[in-house]
Amino acid sequence: MAIIEIEGLRFTYSGAKKPALDGIDLSIEKGEFVVLTGPSGCGKTTLCRCLNGLIPHFYHGDFQGRVVVAGLDTREHEIWELAQHVGLVFQNPENQLFCLTVEADVAFGPENLGLPREEIRRRVDWALKATGMWELRFRAPHELSGGQQQRAAIAGVLAMEPDILVLDEPTSFLDPAGAADIISLVAGLCREHGITVILAEHRLELVAPYADRIIVMEKGHIALNGPPEDVLTSERAIELGVGIPKVVKLYGLLASSGLELPRVPLSPHEMAELLAEVAKFGDRA
Amino acid sequence: MRGISLTIGEGEFVVIMGPNGAGKTTLVKTFNGLIKPTRGRVFVDGIDTKDATVAELSRKVGLVFQNPDHQLFCETVEEEIAFALKNFGFEEEEIEKRVNWALKTFGLEEYRDVSPLTLSGGEKKRVALASVLVWEPKYLVLDEPTLGQDYAQKERLRRLVRGLLGDRAVVMVTHDVEFVADMRPRPRLVLLSDGRLIADGRAEDILTDPRYIDMARLVRPQVPEVLRDLRSLGAPVRTDVLDVEEARDVILSALGAR
Numbered sequence: 153m154a155i156i157e158i159e160g161l162r163f164t165y166s167g168a169k170k171p172a173l174d175g176i177d178l179s180i181e182k183g184e185f186v187v188l189t190g191p192s193g194c195g196k197t198t199l200c201r202c203l204n205g206l207i208p209h210f211y212h213g214d215f216q217g218r219v220v221v222a223g224l225d226t227r228e229h230e231i232w233e234l235a236q237h238v239g240l241v242f243q244n245p246e247n248q249l250f251c252l253t254v255e256a257d258v259a260f261g262p263e264n265l266g267l268p269r270e271e272i273r274r275r276v277d278w279a280l281k282a283t284g285m286w287e288l289r290f291r292a293p294h295e296l297s298g299g300q301q302q303r304a305a306i307a308g309v310l311a312m313e314p315d316i317l318v319l320d321e322p323t324s325f326l327d328p329a330g331a332a333d334i335i336s337l338v339a340g341l342c343r344e345h346g347i348t349v350i351l352a353e354h355r356l357e358l359v360a361p362y363a364d365r366i367i368v369m370e371k372g373h374i375a376l377n378g379p380p381e382d383v384l385t386s387e388r389a390i391e392l393g394v395g396i397p398k399v400v401k402l403y404g405l406l407a408s409s410g411l412e413l414p415r416v417p418l419s420p421h422e423m424a425e426l427l428a429e430v431a432k433f434g435d436r437a
Numbered sequence: 438m439r440g441i442s443l444t445i446g447e448g449e450f451v452v453i454m455g456p457n458g459a460g461k462t463t464l465v466k467t468f469n470g471l472i473k474p475t476r477g478r479v480f481v482d483g484i485d486t487k488d489a490t491v492a493e494l495s496r497k498v499g500l501v502f503q504n505p506d507h508q509l510f511c512e513t514v515e516e517e518i519a520f521a522l523k524n525f526g527f528e529e530e531e532i533e534k535r536v537n538w539a540l541k542t543f544g545l546e547e548y549r550d551v552s553p554l555t556l557s558g559g560e561k562k563r564v565a566l567a568s569v570l571v572w573e574p575k576y577l578v579l580d581e582p583t584l585g586q587d588y589a590q591k592e593r594l595r596r597l598v599r600g601l602l603g604d605r606a607v608v609m610v611t612h613d614v615e616f617v618a619d620m621r622p623r624p625r626l627v628l629l630s631d632g633r634l635i636a637d638g639r640a641e642d643i644l645t646d647p648r649y650i651d652m653a654r655l656v657r658p659q660v661p662e663v664l665r666d667l668r669s670l671g672a673p674v675r676t677d678v679l680d681v682e683e684a685r686d687v688i689l690s691a692l693g694a695r
Contacts (some may be wrong), residue, residue, distance in 0.1 A: 192559040193557055193559075243585075321585070325584075328614065329456070330457070354586075358656070393587070393589035393592070398618075402660065402663065402685060411692070420657075421666050424663050424666030427667055428670040428671070
């Protein structure tokens with residue numbers, strides 16, 4: 153069964169002339185790792201805000217269609233209720249952390265649910281360990297590196313034990329190693345804990361190896377939606393200005409020179425292995 | 438900064454890379470006198486930055502900050518772009534001409550009368566860049582120009598920087614390895630770590646060396662990584678390649694040599 157079901161979604165922010173989302177139909181299965189991409193202003197952030205009820209409860213405007221998340225229609229359920237199913241992580245972790253220690257920040261959500269003490273303890277400990285923040289739990293968020301802050305923000309969201317994690321360009325403010333680290337953490341949460349991931353990201357070379365699906369948005373609607381192998385090799389992706397990873401470009405160049413690989417590689421290592429398979433370099437020795 | 442010696446020539450294209458906290462932004466702030474060294478000296482066109490004001494140095498060295506919010510403050514995009522020109526005493530007519538050029542070049546014409554603070558992150562970055570380029574500084578310093586930009590905007594930036602080279606030196610601070618790999622001409626690369634200069638050379642030499650990439654907490658570029666993996670699987674290939682077309686030729690010729 154789909155964990156996210158969107159039908160005929162249109163949204164125009166109050167005061168805006170054009171709709172930010174203009175007819176979205178989308179169904180996402182439990183446990184999927186979905187990458188959301190597309191040029192700035194295409195509606196990625198607006199779509200993320202629709203998934204946890206920030207739209208229409210916090211950002212007002214004209215809302216049409218239906219968004220059902222974990223069986224809940226977002227118009228009929230409030231943000232605090234939806235937050236137990238959908239965790240939203242923003243670009244800049246500084247906007248999400250405000251307590252004196254990491255641990256207090258992570259406990260904030262479950263405390264507000266009025267859960268029993270032991271249950272809060274259990275959730276906080278789990279979230280800190282799952283994100284590798286256990287050792288740093290007594291540190292002040294502002295003393296941490298950007299990557300550690302983003303881990304702390306993810307831990308805070310995880311402590312709500314959501315079924316779905318929505319991340320809106322969570323690595324934009326991080327250095328490349330910190331970014332790779334966060335993406336691999338998120339991929340692990342999807343793989344090991346079955347959490348459904350919706351990740352808005354421009355740098356596809358970083359996320360494509362983990363993605364079950366890539367959705368490319370353009371001007372408020374979905375332009376492409378499919379497995380990374382199909383989306384990244386489509387003509388339309390190039391027209392839309394999607395940043396095609398170098399390994400996929402190299403795959404295309406080799407194919408037009410007559411060297412066809414059995415599938416589209418999404419990482420350098422995968423490409424090298426496919427090439428070695430086809431060419432049997434190893435046999436020469 | 439600990440014991441940095443560096444000379445940048447007229448018209449040169451230099452990229453500065455390194456982990457967060459390595460001192461990249463501190464280094465470029467010494468170029469226009471925003472930061473004066475506690476020891477050692479920084480000269481711009483032969484002038485010691487200690488003997489000049491930031492205003493004098495800025496006429497030569499245009500610095501575009503990483504976060505456009507630290508740079509933008511006028512009420513409209515047009516005023517923002519005209520601001521420095523007025524301060525530098527350009528004629529009214531010349532200001533109008535240059536502002537129009539900048540609005541057009543950066544696709545900002547429709548935002549002429551709009552407050553820069555209402556723009557998206559990518560648009561703000563374009564306003565910040567336009568408001569510096571408009572006075573044609575001899576040295577242009579860009580701090581993380583690709584941060585948060587989508588691929589199409591990066592392409593535009595790449596073309597723009599290429600167009601500027603020749604007439605002026607461009608110094609760019611960035612983490613974006615694939616962006617640098619796609620730059621033509623390829624820049625000279627300066628790598629910083631912990632306030633020290635750890636490498637200074639051709640981008641194709643440094644970016645294809647995993648030791649440097651790892652030290653600078655960068656992500657290894659994909660093309661040389663494919664070739665290095667292939668080599669460890671027994672293929673006779675070079676690994677000092679950044680370009681996809683060149684990698685194709687290297688792979689095909691290794692196959693032909695079987």
